[in-house]
Amino acid sequence: MAEINTAVYDVIVVGAGGAGLRAAIEAHAAGAKTAVICKSLLGKAHTVMAEGGIAAALGNVWKEDNWKIHFRDTMRGGKLLGNWRMAQLHAQEAPDRVLELEEWGALFDRTKDGLILQRDFGGHRYARLAHVGDRTGLEMIRTLQDHAVAQGIDVFMECTVRHLLTDGGRVAGAIGYWRQSGALVLFRAKAVVLATGGVGKAWKVTSNSWEYTGDGMAMALEAGADLIDMEMTQFHPTGMIWPPSVRGLLVTEGVRGDGGTLRNASGERFMFKYIPAFFRGDTADNEAEADRWYEDKRNNRRTPDLLPRDEVARAINTEVKAGRGTEHGGVFLDIATRRPADYIKRRLPSMYHQFKELADVDITKEQMEIGPTLHYIMGGIRVDPDTAAATVPGLYAAGEVAAGMHGANRLGGNSLSDLLVFGRRAGQAAAEYAKGATAGRIDDAQADAFAKRLTEPFERQGDENPYAIHEELQNAMQDLVGIIRRREELEEALAHLERLRARVARVHVTGTRRYNPGWHLALDLENLIGISEVVARSALMRTESRGGHTREDFPKADPEWGMKNVVSRRRDGRLVLSTEPIPQPPADLRELIGEDKPQEKVATGEPAIIGGKE
Amino acid sequence: MTTEAPRTATEVRMKIWRGEGSGGEHVEYVVPLDPGMVVLDVVHRIQATHAPDLAVRWNCKAGKCGSCSAEVNGAPKLMCMTRMNEFAPGEEITISPVRTFPLIKDLVSDVSFNYEKAKTIPPFKPKPKDADGKRRMYQEDVDRVQEFHKCIECFLCQDVCHVIRDHEENKQSFSGPRFFVRLAALEMHPLDANDRLDLIRAKHGLGFCNITKCCTEVCPEDIHITDNAIIPLKERVVTAHYDPIAWALRRMRGKREDFAPPQPKPPSA
């Protein structure tokens, strides 16, 4: 043990995206000695890539908007599987969190009256997303980063945390390694906030970066915490598909928010055929009304191009399977014929640039070819809604790594606001907990065992290449645990994961410990495979279709399942799955959601009447 | 590694800097090429098939995070935005790490200089809110600052700036174009009430810049670093420094009207 450098803090925040930075700012402000740790350089986390905007019912563009409608949209978009209290806190607090960014120097696009401009996005009743062109995430992360640095918060960059250390069932710290030197590092902390994001790198076609290897979820699971809803993965309907090297790169929903429409190969605006009963009351069933809606939301219903993402992704999947797709197996996204070139360039500069540079497509003149891409995971670490506390004392989680807020499907723009609302709450609660706690004891045997696992890939015999295993994993998850799932395929996936796990044990890493991506990937693979298993097993367990989880063999939503979370935890070294009831909203909030017995009518694709209240 | 010419048109030959710290050399690799590939894709393919420990930074693969900076045939670029079809078939392609900062390994440099400089910049300090508790700013007033906020911190401008590229000794007293952009963003922010002008001159070394515009030329975000950030800052510093009346007025008025809208200026300015 003596050879590992040790840093001592009240609170460590693992992850420096929106959630982690916001948590660190809050914990520091509450007087806790705080550090934030990240795998990349500061400012490069996923949050920097977010394009479209931050959802918050500021009411600057549509004064009718308020938290109640945002709450309703979020719960319905999540197919009523979400945690109502999280959705409520989120909707209520998001406006303050956005305005706070302005206090710290953020510059959002403005309305004519000089207020923060808001744009339309899928599933949101009103134009609600505060944004900066299509680079909102950059504005957000830089604002938080600069603010955190100005507060003097310690930052550990290019440092990967790999295991949580526990003391009699509570968190005592963490262990990891410096990417640059390969040296191990140990953190002693009273509280740990996980803000590590998702696990998209388990899939082949994804908008996610190398960082998304499920580390936070794997560490929480190992430390005894619960995960929920892990079958709920979001395939964003519009990823680039051509050329192959850009496959999966995100095309922001802002394209549709700003007037773009989806067409199949014969030019048909096919989304009108895919309006599920659940959203019929809110959705235009003809092109004229859909097009009027952009300007006049009071008298028209929303275009089906902006149905929640799960609906749109499934529709695209169906069109392509039916032979109505494009040459490269996608559909068209057209803004060129619908909006003037200068408008497109002003509203969507980075999309314009991205297509021009990477695909030789001028989106002001031509249609984009797009298809679904794995984008986000709604599932994750189970948290207390008010404090973001995980089920292990001293452990907190916020941002994409946490679950509950988005239920079975996340609305666009609701992630960035989630990061701010629950990042702040996590930081606050962790600092509060740290104040009342004494430092946990570091169990030397545990730390030594973890340290050994970290350097093992250098010592092992074997000839497996970590990159090849990763590619196989991505293919398996893409093919077997994709948008549409079946029992046989999920079982096959699980068998495949076992074989891959065995192969990872034979990965031998060459080179030195200094900045060695082969070594890093060898370690990441354990998390990727571990969390992929949780996703596949949860998907096998939920025998219904809802939101981001579609079972071909159980194509309808089941009201019984609509009342349950799938919970995953490790007990005695084994992964154990069970179901637990979801807390049901009190009567007044249920009223807001818009129906008396919402659970009976959620089914996707099934005719039923849903009356919104507006 | 092999030095033979690419066997088919769909193969690419690429030389990549390999080494730790001060030692190293360019090593040549040959891998298959697919349509639409960017330099970063080729580097990743080399990593997956030939050199598992090849160190390279990336995150977004879409020019949004500024991680994958390198010198491609000597030109500072984002590897993820450099298409392979920009090169003539058979053209030798050489990738080196950004040179202005110390090498860690292969294509990864130690860019901590930039994070240290960032700590020395006095933060945004907001003016009081409007009477109704809101904050109003008009699009035409935020436009020019939003240009600066496009910065993805790729540090390519820092890499080409001769003041630090060729003079290690200047790093102490010169923050570089990225931070002039940052300082200009703060100084021109319609709501900012902090004063950094003396510091810009004394600590960040604006005077070292002789407006060669190399930084502007390499900025992947097309920020007009010299015309819109550096030159207006220089003017402002000069006015504040040599004109006590302007200085006093500025203090009294707040800063908003002090800046003329950014006007492109000839390099001699």
Ligand SMILES: Cc1cc2nc3c(=O)[nH]c(=O)nc-3n(C[C@H](O)[C@H](O)[C@H](O)COP(=O)(O)OP(=O)(O)OC[C@H]3O[C@@H](n4cnc5c(N)ncnc54)[C@H](O)[C@@H]3O)c2cc1C
């Ligand atoms: C292309 C794209 C566009 C998007 N657009 C939008 C949008 O417009 N609106 C919206 O609301 N959402 C959007 N999203 C989703 C949203 O950006 C993400 O869900 C969100 O940014 C996640 O934030 P986070 O703070 O949870 O994690 P991240 O920002 O991903 O940060 C994770 C952090 O954890 C660190 N980390 C991970 N593992 C470890 C470890 N083992 N040790 C140490 N550090 C670790 C990483 O280095 C990183 O700093 C978009 C996502 C993508 C990919």
Ligand code: SF4
């Ligand atoms: S213009 Fe100034 S800051 Fe830019 S590269 Fe030249 S000397 Fe450096």
Ligand code: SF4
């Ligand atoms: S100003 Fe331009 S070149 Fe310099 S760091 Fe920012 S984006 Fe890169």
Ligand code: FES
């Ligand atoms: S990988 Fe993000 S800019 Fe190249």
